[in-house]
Amino acid sequence: MTYTIDRMISDAGIDDVDARARKALADHGFGVLTEIDVKATMKKKLDVDMSAYRILGACNPKMAHQAIGIEPRVGAMLPCNVILRETEGGVEVSAVDPVASMQAIANAELTAIAGQVRDMLTKAVAAI
Template sequence: MTYTHSIALPLPWDEAVHRTRDALQEQGFGILTEIDVRATFETKLGVDAAAAVGDYIILGACNPALASRALAAEPSMGALLPCNVVVRRGPQERETTIEAIDPQTMVRLSASAAVSAVADDAGVRLDRALARLTEPEEQPAP
């Protein structure tokens, strides 16, 4: 069973994070939370654990209009929000991986047609954001 949409790109870590934020914003998602897994591991588990995971953040992405529709249809859906987007790069990897939750995961847990419609919309938007990352970044005019 897959529960994420994933791409791997030959981008440096900082650029991948920046472009992921921008691509999500273009699709109406704001970042409500950010978890720096590497920093958390270093603090809680030590330098070796942090080094083993590499660069790794979890962005809690939220499109307020979609969240409102999902919660109106089924208030318990809040337990599955926001949509998590992971940006990660292992210590020996040459590419940065970006993964977004597959909103259809919500549909598997709910029989609501309204939740299904929200998941479809969110899925299209997250797929567009990931696709945007594969396009060359536009350079400002001189």
């Protein structure tokens, strides 16, 4: 099983893909709670140069509330991270597959919610 939902975008730069990703996530019920500019962090902390790499922490409040109600410690695995990574072929978008990330928790109700979130994220990634 793969652990990400992926899409390569070759017709836009990182900033445009970032804006498109945020819109697609919002259109599919997700807000971006956190963002990490990994490139800037690596330069600042390690003085290492790398291609653009951003992590967006996306959350659907309704689904998160349901999951936390079923498994209170599941918050340690939230939000759903979406990365935007500059490559030679364009910008790769990869969202965590919630079903794969929840496999460590033996709870059928949680697995069902993770499946719904996966469907929502898959549609959001496809819309970018």
